[in-house]
Amino acid sequence: MDFNYPPELDEFRAEVRAVLAEELPEGFAGVGAIADVADAEQFVRDFRATLVRRGLFGVTWPVEYGGRGLSRLHQVVVVDELARAGLPYGVATDTYSVKMLANTLLVWGTEEQKQYFLPRIRSMEHVWCQGYSEPGSGSDLASLSTRAQLDGDEWVIDGQKVWTSSADRANWIFVLARTDPDAPRHSGISFLLVPLDQPGIEVRPIRMINGDSEFAEVFFTGARTRADYVVGPVNSGWKVAQTLLGFERGDEAATLPLLFRAELDRLIALVREKGLENDPLVRQELTACLSSVEILRFLGYRVLTSLVSGASPGPEASVFKLIWSEHHQRVTELAMNVLGLSGLVPVGRGPLRVYRTDDPGAPNSTGSWSQVFLNARAGTIYAGTSQVQRNILGETVLGLPREPRPTGVKSA
Numbered sequence: 151m152d153f154n155y156p157p158e159l160d161e162f163r164a165e166v167r168a169v170l171a172e173e174l175p176e177g178f179a180g181v182g183a184i185a186d187v188a189d190a191e192q193f194v195r196d197f198r199a200t201l202v203r204r205g206l207f208g209v210t211w212p213v214e215y216g217g218r219g220l221s222r223l224h225q226v227v228v229v230d231e232l233a234r235a236g237l238p239y240g241v242a243t244d245t246y247s248v249k250m251l252a253n254t255l256l257v258w259g260t261e262e263q264k265q266y267f268l269p270r271i272r273s274m275e276h277v278w279c280q281g282y283s284e285p286g287s288g289s290d291l292a293s294l295s296t297r298a299q300l301d302g303d304e305w306v307i308d309g310q311k312v313w314t315s316s317a318d319r320a321n322w323i324f325v326l327a328r329t330d331p332d333a334p335r336h337s338g339i340s341f342l343l344v345p346l347d348q349p350g351i352e353v354r355p356i357r358m359i360n361g362d363s364e365f366a367e368v369f370f371t372g373a374r375t376r377a378d379y380v381v382g383p384v385n386s387g388w389k390v391a392q393t394l395l396g397f398e399r400g401d402e403a404a405t406l407p408l409l410f411r412a413e414l415d416r417l418i419a420l421v422r423e424k425g426l427e428n429d430p431l432v433r434q435e436l437t438a439c440l441s442s443v444e445i446l447r448f449l450g451y452r453v454l455t456s457l458v459s460g461a462s463p464g465p466e467a468s469v470f471k472l473i474w475s476e477h478h479q480r481v482t483e484l485a486m487n488v489l490g491l492s493g494l495v496p497v498g499r500g501p502l503r504v505y506r507t508d509d510p511g512a513p514n515s516t517g518s519w520s521q522v523f524l525n526a527r528a529g530t531i532y533a534g535t536s537q538v539q540r541n542i543l544g545e546t547v548l549g550l551p552r553e554p555r556p557t558g559v560k561s562a
Contacts, residue, residue, distance in 0.1 A: 159227055162220075166231040169204045173197070180236020194238065199274065208248065208272050211256070215268040222454065229405035233412045246316065247271045247278040251324055254394040258341075258382040267343070281311040281325035281344070281368060282391070289538050291326070292335040292388070296370065298327035298342060303377045305329075305342055307350075307370040313532075317353045317366035321346050324394075325370075330385050341387035341394075343379040350374065359524060395533065403453035403470045407446040410477065413522075414443055417485050420519075424488055435484045442477040449473065468539040468547075475529035476536065482523040493520055 155163075174197075181190050201207040210225050211217025218224075232238070252271050255264055270276040287294040296309025307327055317323065323344050330338030346353065350373035355363035382390040418436065426432045449470050486493040530536045544550040 155223065155227065159223060162224055163227050163231065166206060166228055169201075169206060170231060170235050170237075173200050173204070174235060174237075178236060181238055195274075197237065198244075202272060202274075208252070208268075211252070211268065211272075215256075215264055216272040226405055226408075226454065230408050233408045236412075238409065246280050246320070246324075247274075247276065250280065250394050250397055251278050253397045254390060255381065257393055258390050260378070262378070263343075263381065276322050277316075277320045278322045278324060279314050279317045279320035279346075281314060281323045283313045284310060285312050289535050291391075292339075294326055294328060294339070296325065296327045297331065298325075298329050298340060300329075300377060301374075304374045305377060305380070307342070307344065307373045307375070309370050311368040311370075312365075313356075314353075314366050314368050315364055315532075317346070317368050318355050318363065323368065324381070326387055326391055329387075333385065336388045338385050339387040339391070340384050341381040341390040342375055343381065344373060344375040348373060403446075403450040403467065405450070406474055407443060407450045410443050410446060410474065410481070414439055414481060417481060417488075420485060420488055426488060432484070432488065435480070439477065439481050439484065442473060442480070446470070446474055446477065468534070468542045471533060472536055472539040472543075475526075478526045478529050482519070482526040485519045486523050489519060493523075 181193060198207065205218060206228055208215075208217045209220045209228060210222055211219070213219045248271060252268060255267060259267070267276065271278070281296075282291060282294075284294050284296060294309075296307065296311065298305045298307045300306075305327075307325065309327065311323075311325070314323070323346050325342045325344050326339055327342055328338055329340040332338070344351075346368075350371050352369040352371075354367040354369070356365040356367060357363050358365065381387075414436075417439070421427050421432055421436065453467065453470060534542070541553060545552050
């Protein structure tokens with residue numbers, strides 16, 4: 151495999167760098183150097199709008215839906231340059247609206263759905279969240295009990311979702327609901343697009359360990375959505391959901407390693423700042439982290455090769471998800487150990503502060519590391535736990551016997 155970018159991407163890379171040079175504040179040291187977390191999030195949202203205006207958002211989408219019809223390699227170049235500039239992946243896309251839903255609509259959506267939803271995702275008029283997990287259906291998603299019944303030209307939805315990220319900041323939710331209660335577990339489920347701002351939907355934020363409320367419970371009591379807002383065939387939502395989970399687990403395989411390498415370089419700078427570069431235990435951990443970053447990079451090349459050839463992410467995406475989530479926990483644990491007691495200092499909530507590159511306090515604010523550390527705890531849970539990923543790999547990739555199912559449970 152040739153690991154070099156094709157020459158035709160040089161011009162596009164120059165375009166991206168020119169946009170960043172024009173649009174970023176002078177001496178910008180990265181989003182992680184913004185003192186206040188809420189202000190950093192606002193900066194990300196604002197700069198995403200800038201990328202939309204400059205034609206660097208959704209570059210792989212077809213032109214008729216607001217994109218530029220470019221290749222996935224072009225998207226990798228965008229993320230590569232964002233990482234170099236200190237901007238996170240979420241500036242160029244976001245997990246639920248773009249990486250998950252938009253990509254899934256491009257595979258399963260009707261022409262009417264694409265024409266309506268994709269431009270609104272691009273403009274951020276529609277902000278999406280994911281309605282999958284339920285109180286009794288987390289890793290065992292196929293046991294979900296939220297129901298939807300067709301009433302004329304609308305679906306009527308009753309049930310509950312939990313651990314719904316950003317539900318209090320979204321105005322739409324894609325929901326897995328059981329539309330045929332008599333069908334086997336993986337059948338009779340449909341993938342519905344539902345407006346959140348309506349009677350019959352209640353969003354209750356869940357306070358997290360870091361004091362924020364990123365998650366929420368969502369209750370549906372006679373909530374409604376249009377009959378044609380089902381993605382894919384009715385009762386075939388499990389297949390649509392698997393496509394979406396493949397994008398969640400694997401579509402960023404070529405881009406996340408770039409961000410993880412930038413994060414590791416930042417950690418190495420922190421180690422030097424603390425005078426621990428000769429500590430044998432720290433060096434051993436750094437070596438392990440560097441090894442896993444390189445493994446992720448080459449896995450990313452492998453997944454990218456498959457995607458460029460036209461394939462969709464498959465079970466092999468679980469390999470990448472499994473490794474990166476456990477790698478990220480190891481890196482952030484090392485960062486907190488290097489910080490020591492200062493890592494326990496609460497994150498400040500002061501005014502917006504964008505550091506200059508010559509500010510010695512810029513690259514490694516305690517608050518930014520502690521936030522990343524806390525968020526990394528969830529990496530081995532969301533998008534399927536590490537245990538679930540190992541089951542997927544064992545059963546669908548290695549062909550090992552399926553895990554025994556409880557007596558009386560219907561299979562698909």
